[in-house]
């Protein structure tokens with residue numbers, strides 16, 4: 001049987017369905033897993049996405065021709081039954097299930113398995129072939145439960161507030177910022193959001209996600225700013241907008257904060273390890289839960305994951321894609337030497 005999904009120069013292509021999944025070049029028909037900019041690009045003729053993500057896509061891409069599909073509902077296109085299932089990554093993120101002549105493929109997009117308060121939890125979908133991301137596909141990546149990370153963030157904020165200085169918390173503005181927000185304790189002080197973050201908070205709230213009250217900096221009295229926490233994108237670091245907070249403590253939230261080198265390069269006071277991607281055990285449990293005999297690995301640690309999966313009796317290979325790293329934004333991805341050391345240190349365990 002020939003492969004249902006292949007890589008073309010435009011992106012992942014469903015051959016019988018004649019559509020693309022998260023294509024990186026303009027195409028006629030695109031199924032979009034989520035609204036991060038490396039997965040959802042401008043210029044496609046028609047977009048299909050999970051209904052909870054439609055307003056995010058519109059807020060980022062403007063007036064596009066888009067059809068929203070409720071999770072778990074099927075549409076048929078050129079004989080391929082398509083349905084979208086929660087990926088637990090960000091609001092509206094979806095895995096794409098494709099069924100054709102009794103064979104099932106699932107393309108994961110980005111995913112994480114730990115449920116959080118800001119999006120529908122990851123749903124394992126049985127399939128013959130699973131296309132998985134591998135952003136944190138090394139055994140060294142193991143996340144603490146998010147409740148512990150939230151407790152650390154709140155303790156850091158409370159200590160800064162006691163000492164009369166603002167806390168600047170940097171993280172990706174779509175998804176990461178809202179997830180951090182959902183874990184903050186508003187009794188400590190005011191929560192101020194950067195102008196890149198607040199419009200997304202609005203879309204989340206309109207979708208029914210409960211988030212604590214947030215304010216723009218101009219609406220907060222000077223005295224209160226010294227007890228406030230400020231959520232801003234990494235690109236705001238060192239900007240005049242940040243400098244207005246005077247004597248502040250800063251922190252960065254990302255899965256990469258597990259690496260000492262990444263923390264050092266970022267040059268912040270604190271690193272919180274909080275990722276919207278599955279860690280190594282999460283990737284492994286997700287793959288196992290699909291029951292797939294064949295696994296295709298995309299963006300991240302392709303060789304390590306492929307080798308490990310093959311050692312464990314699966315038919316594994318990689319796809320070269322043009323997806324980036326939404327956890328990294330500007331300067332964060334590990335330097336090649338550091339990544340190589342991490343890979344070497346990663347004594348790949350057996351199941």
Ligand SMILES: [Zn+2]
Pocket residue numbers: 034036039089110326
């Ligand atoms: Zn993403």
Ligand SMILES: [Zn+2]
Pocket residue numbers: 038039109110133299323324325326
């Ligand atoms: Zn991705």
